[in-house]
Amino acid sequence: MNVLDQPQFEVIVAEHYGMCFGVKAAIEDAEKIASQKPVTILGRLAHNPSVQGRMLDLGAKVSELDGEDAPTRDVLITAHGASDRDRARWRSAGHSVTDTTCPLVHKAHEALRGLVAAGYAPVVIGKQGHIEVRGLTGDFPEADVVLSEEQIDLMKGGEKIGIIAQTTQPIQRVEALVKRIAARFPGSEVQFIDTVCRPTKERQKAVIDLCRQVEVVIVVGGNHSNNTRELTESCRKLGCVSFQVERPEAIKPEWFSGFRKVGVTAGTSTPDEDVAKVVRYLRDLSRDSVPF
Numbered sequence: 129m130n131v132l133d134q135p136q137f138e139v140i141v142a143e144h145y146g147m148c149f150g151v152k153a154a155i156e157d158a159e160k161i162a163s164q165k166p167v168t169i170l171g172r173l174a175h176n177p178s179v180q181g182r183m184l185d186l187g188a189k190v191s192e193l194d195g196e197d198a199p200t201r202d203v204l205i206t207a208h209g210a211s212d213r214d215r216a217r218w219r220s221a222g223h224s225v226t227d228t229t230c231p232l233v234h235k236a237h238e239a240l241r242g243l244v245a246a247g248y249a250p251v252v253i254g255k256q257g258h259i260e261v262r263g264l265t266g267d268f269p270e271a272d273v274v275l276s277e278e279q280i281d282l283m284k285g286g287e288k289i290g291i292i293a294q295t296t297q298p299i300q301r302v303e304a305l306v307k308r309i310a311a312r313f314p315g316s317e318v319q320f321i322d323t324v325c326r327p328t329k330e331r332q333k334a335v336i337d338l339c340r341q342v343e344v345v346i347v348v349g350g351n352h353s354n355n356t357r358e359l360t361e362s363c364r365k366l367g368c369v370s371f372q373v374e375r376p377e378a379i380k381p382e383w384f385s386g387f388r389k390v391g392v393t394a395g396t397s398t399p400d401e402d403v404a405k406v407v408r409y410l411r412d413l414s415r416d417s418v419p420f
Protein backbone atom coordinates (compact mmCIF):
# COMPACT_ATOMS: atom_id res chain seq x y z
CA MET A 129 0.00 0.00 0.00
CA ASN A 130 1.25 3.46 -0.91
CA VAL A 131 1.99 5.37 2.30
CA LEU A 132 -0.27 8.21 1.08
CA ASP A 133 -3.14 5.72 0.81
CA GLN A 134 -2.63 4.53 4.35
CA PRO A 135 -5.55 5.31 6.66
CA GLN A 136 -4.67 7.75 9.43
CA PHE A 137 -6.42 7.41 12.73
CA GLU A 138 -5.80 7.43 16.43
CA VAL A 139 -6.07 4.10 18.30
CA ILE A 140 -7.80 4.24 21.69
CA VAL A 141 -7.88 1.17 23.93
CA ALA A 142 -10.82 0.70 26.36
CA GLU A 143 -10.12 1.35 30.04
CA HIS A 144 -11.08 -2.24 30.88
CA TYR A 145 -10.65 -5.02 28.35
CA GLY A 146 -9.53 -8.59 27.89
CA MET A 147 -8.97 -11.63 30.00
CA CYS A 148 -10.44 -11.63 33.51
CA PHE A 149 -8.74 -12.95 36.65
CA GLY A 150 -11.02 -16.04 36.67
CA VAL A 151 -9.99 -17.28 33.23
CA LYS A 152 -6.33 -16.34 33.83
CA ALA A 153 -6.22 -18.43 37.02
CA ALA A 154 -7.90 -21.39 35.29
CA ILE A 155 -5.38 -21.27 32.42
CA GLU A 156 -2.44 -21.10 34.84
CA ASP A 157 -3.74 -24.17 36.71
CA ALA A 158 -4.43 -26.02 33.45
CA GLU A 159 -0.99 -25.28 31.99
CA LYS A 160 0.70 -26.37 35.22
CA ILE A 161 -1.14 -29.68 35.38
CA ALA A 162 -0.82 -30.35 31.61
CA SER A 163 2.96 -29.90 31.81
CA GLN A 164 3.13 -32.48 34.63
CA LYS A 165 0.68 -35.23 33.60
CA PRO A 166 -1.97 -36.19 31.05
CA VAL A 167 -5.17 -34.22 31.62
CA THR A 168 -8.52 -33.80 29.91
CA ILE A 169 -10.21 -30.40 29.89
CA LEU A 170 -13.97 -30.76 30.35
CA GLY A 171 -15.24 -28.24 27.80
CA ARG A 172 -13.40 -25.20 26.48
CA LEU A 173 -10.92 -23.67 28.92
CA ALA A 174 -11.57 -20.30 27.27
CA HIS A 175 -13.59 -19.52 24.17
CA ASN A 176 -10.46 -18.46 22.38
CA PRO A 177 -8.48 -20.31 19.68
CA SER A 178 -5.00 -19.30 20.88
CA VAL A 179 -5.71 -20.60 24.41
CA GLN A 180 -7.16 -23.84 23.02
CA GLY A 181 -4.16 -24.24 20.69
CA ARG A 182 -1.68 -23.78 23.55
CA MET A 183 -3.42 -26.44 25.64
CA LEU A 184 -3.43 -28.91 22.74
CA ASP A 185 0.31 -28.20 22.21
CA LEU A 186 0.84 -29.18 25.86
CA GLY A 187 -0.89 -32.50 25.12
CA ALA A 188 -4.18 -31.76 26.91
CA LYS A 189 -7.23 -33.66 25.70
CA VAL A 190 -10.75 -32.27 25.52
CA SER A 191 -14.04 -33.97 26.46
CA GLU A 192 -17.54 -32.73 27.12
CA LEU A 193 -18.36 -31.83 30.74
CA ASP A 194 -21.61 -33.76 30.50
CA GLY A 195 -19.99 -36.57 28.52
CA GLU A 196 -19.58 -40.14 29.70
CA ASP A 197 -15.83 -40.64 29.58
CA ALA A 198 -12.40 -39.00 29.31
CA PRO A 199 -9.14 -40.45 27.95
CA THR A 200 -7.12 -39.55 31.07
CA ARG A 201 -7.51 -40.15 34.80
CA ASP A 202 -7.08 -36.42 35.52
CA VAL A 203 -9.86 -34.15 34.37
CA LEU A 204 -10.23 -30.40 34.79
CA ILE A 205 -13.39 -28.33 35.27
CA THR A 206 -13.01 -24.92 33.64
CA ALA A 207 -13.65 -21.44 35.09
CA HIS A 208 -17.25 -21.71 33.77
CA GLY A 209 -18.01 -24.19 36.55
CA ALA A 210 -20.12 -27.34 36.75
CA SER A 211 -23.09 -28.71 38.62
CA ASP A 212 -22.46 -30.69 41.81
CA ARG A 213 -23.99 -33.66 39.99
CA ASP A 214 -21.39 -33.53 37.21
CA ARG A 215 -18.56 -33.04 39.70
CA ALA A 216 -19.72 -36.07 41.70
CA ARG A 217 -20.27 -38.13 38.54
CA TRP A 218 -16.65 -37.64 37.35
CA ARG A 219 -15.30 -38.45 40.81
CA SER A 220 -17.37 -41.58 41.19
CA ALA A 221 -16.20 -42.73 37.75
CA GLY A 222 -12.67 -42.79 39.24
CA HIS A 223 -11.32 -39.51 37.85
CA SER A 224 -9.18 -37.09 39.77
CA VAL A 225 -10.94 -33.73 39.37
CA THR A 226 -9.12 -30.39 39.35
CA ASP A 227 -11.73 -27.68 39.77
CA THR A 228 -10.84 -24.23 38.38
CA THR A 229 -14.37 -22.79 38.70
CA CYS A 230 -14.15 -19.01 39.06
CA PRO A 231 -15.09 -17.83 42.57
CA LEU A 232 -17.69 -15.50 41.01
CA VAL A 233 -19.34 -18.47 39.25
CA HIS A 234 -19.35 -20.26 42.63
CA LYS A 235 -21.15 -17.21 44.06
CA ALA A 236 -23.83 -17.49 41.35
CA HIS A 237 -24.29 -21.20 42.25
CA GLU A 238 -24.61 -20.32 45.95
CA ALA A 239 -27.15 -17.58 45.16
CA LEU A 240 -29.30 -19.99 43.15
CA ARG A 241 -29.04 -22.70 45.80
CA GLY A 242 -30.05 -20.19 48.50
CA LEU A 243 -33.09 -19.04 46.51
CA VAL A 244 -34.27 -22.61 45.93
CA ALA A 245 -33.77 -23.46 49.62
CA ALA A 246 -35.90 -20.42 50.53
CA GLY A 247 -38.75 -21.68 48.35
CA TYR A 248 -38.30 -19.49 45.27
CA ALA A 249 -39.00 -20.88 41.79
CA PRO A 250 -35.53 -20.58 40.20
CA VAL A 251 -34.87 -18.51 37.09
CA VAL A 252 -31.54 -17.97 35.36
CA ILE A 253 -31.23 -15.06 32.95
CA GLY A 254 -28.74 -16.50 30.49
CA LYS A 255 -28.10 -18.29 27.28
CA GLN A 256 -29.73 -21.70 26.96
CA GLY A 257 -27.00 -24.34 26.41
CA HIS A 258 -24.03 -22.17 27.50
CA ILE A 259 -21.66 -24.25 29.64
CA GLU A 260 -21.95 -21.91 32.65
CA VAL A 261 -25.76 -21.97 32.46
CA ARG A 262 -25.75 -25.77 32.13
CA GLY A 263 -23.62 -25.89 35.28
CA LEU A 264 -25.97 -23.54 37.13
CA THR A 265 -29.11 -25.45 36.23
CA GLY A 266 -27.62 -28.97 36.37
CA ASP A 267 -28.63 -29.31 40.03
CA PHE A 268 -31.96 -27.51 39.48
CA PRO A 269 -33.47 -28.86 36.26
CA GLU A 270 -36.75 -27.14 37.15
CA ALA A 271 -35.09 -23.72 36.63
CA ASP A 272 -36.36 -21.51 33.81
CA VAL A 273 -33.57 -20.19 31.56
CA VAL A 274 -34.66 -16.99 29.82
CA LEU A 275 -33.05 -14.37 27.63
CA SER A 276 -36.01 -12.89 25.77
CA GLU A 277 -39.49 -11.57 26.39
CA GLU A 278 -40.91 -14.51 24.44
CA GLN A 279 -39.21 -16.96 26.83
CA ILE A 280 -40.60 -15.01 29.81
CA ASP A 281 -44.09 -15.28 28.32
CA LEU A 282 -43.69 -19.08 28.45
CA MET A 283 -42.69 -19.15 32.14
CA LYS A 284 -45.05 -20.80 34.63
CA GLY A 285 -43.93 -18.58 37.50
CA GLY A 286 -44.89 -19.20 41.13
CA GLU A 287 -45.76 -17.41 44.35
CA LYS A 288 -42.08 -16.65 44.88
CA ILE A 289 -39.69 -16.24 41.94
CA GLY A 290 -35.91 -16.13 42.54
CA ILE A 291 -33.71 -14.82 39.74
CA ILE A 292 -29.96 -14.88 39.12
CA ALA A 293 -27.99 -14.16 35.93
CA GLN A 294 -25.25 -15.81 33.91
CA THR A 295 -22.13 -13.93 35.04
CA THR A 296 -21.31 -12.57 31.56
CA GLN A 297 -24.67 -11.05 30.62
CA PRO A 298 -24.86 -7.27 30.15
CA ILE A 299 -26.40 -5.88 33.34
CA GLN A 300 -28.76 -3.52 31.47
CA ARG A 301 -30.33 -6.48 29.65
CA VAL A 302 -30.59 -8.45 32.89
CA GLU A 303 -32.30 -5.60 34.74
CA ALA A 304 -34.76 -5.08 31.89
CA LEU A 305 -35.65 -8.79 31.91
CA VAL A 306 -36.07 -8.80 35.71
CA LYS A 307 -38.58 -5.93 35.34
CA ARG A 308 -40.36 -7.85 32.61
CA ILE A 309 -40.65 -10.95 34.84
CA ALA A 310 -42.04 -8.82 37.70
CA ALA A 311 -44.58 -7.25 35.32
CA ARG A 312 -45.59 -10.67 33.96
CA PHE A 313 -46.21 -12.02 37.50
CA PRO A 314 -47.61 -9.05 39.45
CA GLY A 315 -48.91 -11.29 42.26
CA SER A 316 -45.56 -12.99 42.85
CA GLU A 317 -42.77 -12.04 45.20
CA VAL A 318 -39.78 -11.56 42.87
CA GLN A 319 -36.26 -11.60 44.27
CA PHE A 320 -33.25 -10.84 42.07
CA ILE A 321 -29.67 -11.51 43.11
CA ASP A 322 -27.22 -9.72 40.81
CA THR A 323 -24.60 -12.31 39.84
CA VAL A 324 -23.20 -10.53 36.77
CA CYS A 325 -19.47 -10.43 37.55
CA ARG A 326 -17.46 -7.26 38.08
CA PRO A 327 -15.04 -7.80 35.13
CA THR A 328 -18.04 -8.15 32.77
CA LYS A 329 -19.62 -4.96 34.15
CA GLU A 330 -16.32 -3.09 33.86
CA ARG A 331 -15.81 -4.16 30.23
CA GLN A 332 -19.39 -3.31 29.31
CA LYS A 333 -19.16 0.13 30.96
CA ALA A 334 -15.76 0.78 29.36
CA VAL A 335 -17.16 -0.03 25.91
CA ILE A 336 -19.89 2.58 26.42
CA ASP A 337 -17.22 5.17 27.29
CA LEU A 338 -15.13 4.03 24.30
CA CYS A 339 -18.03 4.40 21.88
CA ARG A 340 -18.41 8.02 23.01
CA GLN A 341 -14.83 8.69 21.88
CA VAL A 342 -14.43 6.70 18.64
CA GLU A 343 -16.25 5.97 15.39
CA VAL A 344 -15.33 2.33 14.95
CA VAL A 345 -14.41 -0.40 17.44
CA ILE A 346 -12.37 -3.55 16.90
CA VAL A 347 -13.47 -6.21 19.39
CA VAL A 348 -10.79 -8.88 19.86
CA GLY A 349 -11.94 -12.34 20.85
CA GLY A 350 -13.01 -15.82 19.89
CA ASN A 351 -16.00 -16.31 17.63
CA HIS A 352 -17.49 -18.66 20.23
CA SER A 353 -17.01 -16.27 23.15
CA ASN A 354 -20.37 -15.10 24.45
CA ASN A 355 -19.11 -12.01 26.24
CA THR A 356 -16.96 -10.97 23.24
CA ARG A 357 -20.07 -11.13 21.06
CA GLU A 358 -21.96 -9.12 23.70
CA LEU A 359 -19.32 -6.37 23.51
CA THR A 360 -19.65 -6.29 19.71
CA GLU A 361 -23.41 -6.14 20.06
CA SER A 362 -23.19 -3.32 22.63
CA CYS A 363 -21.09 -1.25 20.19
CA ARG A 364 -23.69 -1.71 17.47
CA LYS A 365 -26.53 -0.73 19.81
CA LEU A 366 -24.55 2.39 20.74
CA GLY A 367 -24.31 3.33 17.06
CA CYS A 368 -20.61 2.54 16.74
CA VAL A 369 -19.41 0.52 13.75
CA SER A 370 -17.78 -2.62 15.14
CA PHE A 371 -15.84 -5.59 13.85
CA GLN A 372 -15.01 -8.72 15.85
CA VAL A 373 -11.68 -10.39 15.03
CA GLU A 374 -9.67 -13.25 16.48
CA ARG A 375 -6.34 -12.02 15.08
CA PRO A 376 -4.86 -9.03 13.17
CA GLU A 377 -4.82 -10.91 9.84
CA ALA A 378 -8.62 -10.65 9.76
CA ILE A 379 -8.56 -6.83 9.80
CA LYS A 380 -9.19 -5.04 6.49
CA PRO A 381 -7.66 -1.54 6.05
CA GLU A 382 -10.75 -0.34 4.18
CA TRP A 383 -12.78 -0.69 7.40
CA PHE A 384 -11.17 2.55 8.60
CA SER A 385 -11.64 4.69 5.56
CA GLY A 386 -12.82 8.14 6.64
CA PHE A 387 -12.54 7.38 10.38
CA ARG A 388 -10.26 9.41 12.66
CA LYS A 389 -10.57 7.44 15.90
CA VAL A 390 -10.54 3.67 16.24
CA GLY A 391 -11.29 1.91 19.54
CA VAL A 392 -10.10 -1.52 20.73
CA THR A 393 -11.63 -3.75 23.36
CA ALA A 394 -11.63 -7.51 24.08
CA GLY A 395 -13.73 -10.13 25.83
CA THR A 396 -12.89 -11.79 29.14
CA SER A 397 -11.45 -14.86 27.38
CA THR A 398 -9.01 -12.94 25.16
CA PRO A 399 -5.32 -13.14 26.16
CA ASP A 400 -3.45 -9.82 26.55
CA GLU A 401 -0.98 -10.80 23.81
CA ASP A 402 -3.83 -11.17 21.27
CA VAL A 403 -4.99 -7.62 22.09
CA ALA A 404 -1.42 -6.28 21.92
CA LYS A 405 -0.95 -7.82 18.44
CA VAL A 406 -4.12 -6.13 17.17
CA VAL A 407 -3.20 -2.76 18.69
CA ARG A 408 0.32 -2.93 17.20
CA TYR A 409 -1.14 -3.86 13.81
CA LEU A 410 -3.59 -0.94 13.91
CA ARG A 411 -0.91 1.51 15.00
CA ASP A 412 1.40 0.34 12.19
CA LEU A 413 -1.46 0.64 9.74
CA SER A 414 -2.32 4.16 10.82
CA ARG A 415 1.20 5.41 11.48
CA ASP A 416 0.02 6.19 15.01
CA SER A 417 3.32 6.27 16.90
CA VAL A 418 2.06 5.76 20.46
CA PRO A 419 3.71 2.58 21.81
CA PHE A 420 1.59 -0.26 23.25
Ligand code: SF4
Pocket residue numbers: 148149150151207208230231232233295296325326327328396
Ligand atom coordinates in the same frame (compact mmCIF):
# COMPACT_ATOMS: atom_id res chain seq x y z
S1 SF4 B 1 -16.10 -13.71 33.23
FE1 SF4 B 1 -16.46 -13.22 35.39
S2 SF4 B 1 -17.33 -15.07 36.28
FE2 SF4 B 1 -16.44 -15.65 34.29
S3 SF4 B 1 -14.38 -16.34 34.81
FE3 SF4 B 1 -14.23 -14.17 34.34
S4 SF4 B 1 -14.42 -13.12 36.34
FE4 SF4 B 1 -15.15 -15.21 36.58
